[in-house]
Amino acid sequence: MGNPVDIHSNRNLLILHFTVFIWGFTxxxxxxxxxxxxxxxWYRVLIASLSLLAYFLISxxxxxxxRKQFLQFFFTGSIVAAHWILFFHAIKVSTVSVTLVALSSYTLFTAILEPLIKKKSILIPDVVIGLIMILGIYMVFKFESGYTLGIILGLLxxxxxxxxxxxxxxxxxxxDPKIIGFYEITGAFFWITLYRLFDKSLLTESFNLSVRDWSYLLLLGTIxxxxxxxxxxxxMRTLSAFRVALITNLEPVYxxxxxxLFFGTKETMSVGFYLGATLIIGAVFLYPIYKKRRNLS
Incomplete structure (x- = not known):
């Protein structure tokens, strides 16, 4: 028989891969x-909020x-809302591949923002990995100029x-991360609702979507x-932060x-795009490896 700890860890590893695969599917x-x-x-966060509320009630x-935590989570929800709106808008004006490669620059922004917010010094290797990613982003811009708006929205x-x-x-x-997630997603719903009331689009919302759209929205909001x-x-309770970071970085690849597979030739890009994408995704994978070595030294 295998070690119960190893079996549990391997099961969680499969769950994490499945989760990242689902994120790629969004x-x-x-x-x-x-x-x-x-x-x-708006529909996504409404369905997700209700689903999470049901989960918390059942469990x-x-x-x-x-009150302080509520305000922190609720206001952070506005940033979550902005992230998702920009992400889906980028897909609408470009392609899934372009958006996901631009989204991979998350690591670059984190390397800059984390030291600023937490008042730490920026390290030279962080800068080097950042420069590799900037080169990759430049190549994607250069070879896929028709998708400039999508790339900019993806970066934002x-x-x-x-x-x-x-x-x-x-x-x-x-x-508790689950509690944070619930209040942030609910906060996102509140802020988008406020925006939709301001631009009056919610006042004309008919909820008369096609069966296909409702099916996909339910899948998006719940699963x-x-x-x-x-x-x-x-x-995250049984897997190391390094392993989680490494597997999470598979999202753009998936x-x-x-x-x-779904869109075929519509998603076929230039050789320059794939070279740029390789530089960005390669740097994304290098980042947790370098972080782990730095922490061990």
């Missing part, structure tokens, strides 16, 4: 759902937090993702958001492969 859903990005994310988990989405990721790395030290979030958090 880009496909973003491309096939016919409504605009703001509408799409009898207390949602009680302090990565910046927002990096910002709330850095904030969460501090918040998670004092709070790809609520379930994937809970699963992704739960495995997403690009899925996009090619």
């Amino acid at each position: 880009g496909i859903l973003g491309a096939v759902i016919s409504i605009n990005a703001v509408q799409l994310v 009898k988990t207390s949602l009680k937090i302090s 989405s990565a910046l927002a993702s990096s910002l709330f990721g850095t904030i969460n790395s501090t918040l998670v030290q004092k709070s 790809c958001t609520a379930l994937a979030y809970v699963a992704g958090v739960s495995v 997403g690009i492969i899925l996009a090619f």
Whole structure:
């Protein structure tokens, strides 16, 4: 018989791979759902909020937090909302592959933002990896100039993702990640609702979507958001941060492969794009390896 700890760890490893695969699949859903990005994310966070609330009620988990925590999570939710809207809008104006490669610059922004927010010094190897990624981004811009808007929106989405990721790395030290996720997603729903009331689009919302759109939205809100979030958090108890970071970085790889399988030639890019993408994704994978070696030294 195998060691129970190893079996548990291997099971969590499979769960994490499945979770990252689902994250990669969200880009496909973003491309096939016919409504605009703001509408799409509004439905997504509404369904995810209700799904997570049902999960907490069934598991009898207390949602009680302090007023300070509530405000922190709720305002961070506005950044989460911006990240998802920019991400799906980038897909709508370009392709899944272009958006996912631009989103990979999350690592670059984190290397810059984390030292600034946590008041630490920026390290030279961080700068080197950052420069490799900038070169890759430049190549993607140069060879896929027709998708300039999509690349810019993808980079802004990565910046927002990096910002709330850095904030969460501090918040998670004092709070349950599942609770943080619930209030941030609910916060995202609140802020998007506020925006939609302001631009009056919510006042004309008919909820008269096609069966296909409703099916994809339910899949996006439940499996790809609520379930994937809970699963992704739960495995972190037994897997090292290094392993989690390395596997999470497979998201653009899974997403690009899925996009090619689903959309074929529409997702075929120039050789320059793939060279740039290789530089960016390669740097993304190098980052956790370098971080682990630095922590061991």
